Amino acid sequence: MTSQDPNAPDFQEPKNTLNIAGQDWHPSRTMKVFNGAPIYLGYQSSAFGFTGRSVFQRALYPLKSFLQSMVADNMVSQKAGVLVAKTAQNTSVLSGLMAAAGMIKRELLNQQKMMGY
Incomplete structure (x- = not known):
């Protein structure tokens, strides 16, 4: 000391x-x-x-804002994933199998959003 x-x-x-x-x-x-x-x-x-x-303690606030921007980027990517999952297919008739797959994708995205990833 x-x-x-x-x-x-x-x-x-x-x-x-x-x-x-x-x-x-x-x-x-x-x-x-x-x-x-x-x-x-x-x-x-x-x-x-x-x-x-220490003078290095002044770096905590920029580090905090950087981490918050990373969280915001993660939220934007999740929103993009939700938009991709909700887009309509190019076929004229959506089969039951494709509808079930879309429902599973949406459910996975909702679970991920609830867990905070």
């Missing part, structure tokens, strides 16, 4: 050696990874305290 005292010269700076259970580890035996420079202090439940918030 980095120093959380804003007046300290090493404020949120990584230490040269990693100390685990009272034992210092040489830098060649350890690796410290930071997600970017902290912008501000914020409480993080996973760290059980106030730690620097």
Whole structure:
């Protein structure tokens, strides 16, 4: 954990050696990874305290909108599938077998829509 005292010269700076259970580890035996420079202090439940918030947390909102666009694309493809299933065949008389197949297709699409896929 980095120093959380804003007046300290090493404020949120990584230490040269990693100390685990009272034992210092040489830098060649350890690796410290930071997600970017902290912008501000914020409480993080996973760290059980106030730690620097990463600049990469700003990427969550664009990621959320991207996922929402993927959901919308999925809904459009399902609607296209429903339209294809409901189109009339080119033959003049629709046989009972083709009507049953169309009904099964529509039922599968409705089940898929109800399950949320």
